[in-house]
Amino acid sequence: xxxxxxxxxxxxxxxxxxxxxxxxxxxxxxxxxxxxxxxxxxxxxxxxxxxxxxxxxxxxxxxxxxxxxxxxxxxxxxxxxxxxxxxxxxxxxxxxxxxxxxxxxxxxxxxxxxxxxxxxxxxxxxxxxxxxxxxxxxxxxxxxxxxxxxxxxxxxxxxxxxxxxxxxxxxxxxxxxxxxxxxxx
Numbered sequence: 001x002x003x004x005x006x007x008x009x010x011x012x013x014x015x016x017x018x019x020x021x022x023x024x025x026x027x028x029x030x031x032x033x034x035x036x037x038x039x040x041x042x043x044x045x046x047x048x049x050x051x052x053x054x055x056x057x058x059x060x061x062x063x064x065x066x067x068x069x070x071x072x073x074x075x076x077x078x079x080x081x082x083x084x085x086x087x088x089x090x091x092x093x094x095x096x097x098x099x100x101x102x103x104x105x106x107x108x109x110x111x112x113x114x115x116x117x118x119x120x121x122x123x124x125x126x127x128x129x130x131x132x133x134x135x136x137x138x139x140x141x142x143x144x145x146x147x148x149x150x151x152x153x154x155x156x157x158x159x160x161x162x163x164x165x166x167x168x169x170x171x172x173x174x175x176x177x178x179x180x181x182x183x184x185x
Contacts, residue, residue, distance in 0.1 A: 055088060058151065058159045062183060063093040066151070066161060069182030071096050074166065074175045081165035081175060084109040086117055088158050090141070098165070105165035112172070113162030114141050116148030120157040123148035124173050147172030149180050 058066070063085040070083040080100035085093050092110055115123050124146035130136055137144050143162075146169020151159035161179045163172040 056153050056156075056158045057087050058085070058093065058183075060093060063087075063159065066159075066179040066182050067094045067096045070161060070163060070175050070179030071098050073178035074098060074163065077166075077171070077175070079166040079171060079175070081163050081172065082106050082109040083175070083179065084113045084162045085179070086110065086113040086160045086162070088117060090114045090117060090160075093159070101165045108143055108145070108164035109147070109162040111141060111143035111162065112145065112148030112164060112176075113160035114148075115143055115160070116150045116162060116176075117157045117160030118142065120150050120152065122146075122150070122173060122176075123162075124169060127169075145169045145172075147176060149173060149176035151180050151183060 067083045067085050071081070074081040074083075075098065080098050080102070082095065082097040082101045082105035084095040084106075087093050090113075092113075095106065095110065097106055112123050115126060119126055123144060126136070126148075127144050127146060130144055136142070147164055147166075148160055148162040150157045151161060161176040163176045163179075166172045166175065
């Protein structure tokens with residue numbers, strides 16, 4: 001058997017890798033294009049699958065509009081706040097830190113929004129539940145202070161708006177409700 005030089009082996013390996021890469025790139029490019037009619041029909045048929053569930057989520061534009069309306073309400077009242085909008089799963093979609101808002105307000109706003117969407121209730125109502133169930137406050141990522149409001153569609157939570165930085169949770173929550181109201185206009 002003839003011995004192949006290192007140079008030939010490296011060159012052959014490089015050619016094989018390039019061919020494999022080109023094939024992979026072509027396959028990825030083909031998959032990234034618009035799906036064929038058969039694929040669209042299959043996806044449509046899958047939505048009737050009893051193991052799938054469709055949910056409603058705010059768009060980034062809607063979340064931004066709600067956050068800006070919240071911040072505007074706070075500014076009209078002379079308050080320096082941070083507002084956070086989270087999706088149904090508690091993931092932050094938008095956070096706006098108003099001019100002069102305290103450094104603690106950023107995380108507090110996110111936690112209030114998360115808490116409101118998690119329990120589908122204003123956080124001021126959830127504060128009242130602590131009297132009978134004090135260990136609720138120990139759940140990671142939550143903050144049981146006024147200032148969070150859920151965004152609902154047909155009674156189901158699709159997002160949460162949290163505000164922090166005003167002198168009271170009641171004011172924070174008033175501003176959060178202004179953001180929720182902006183979504184219904």
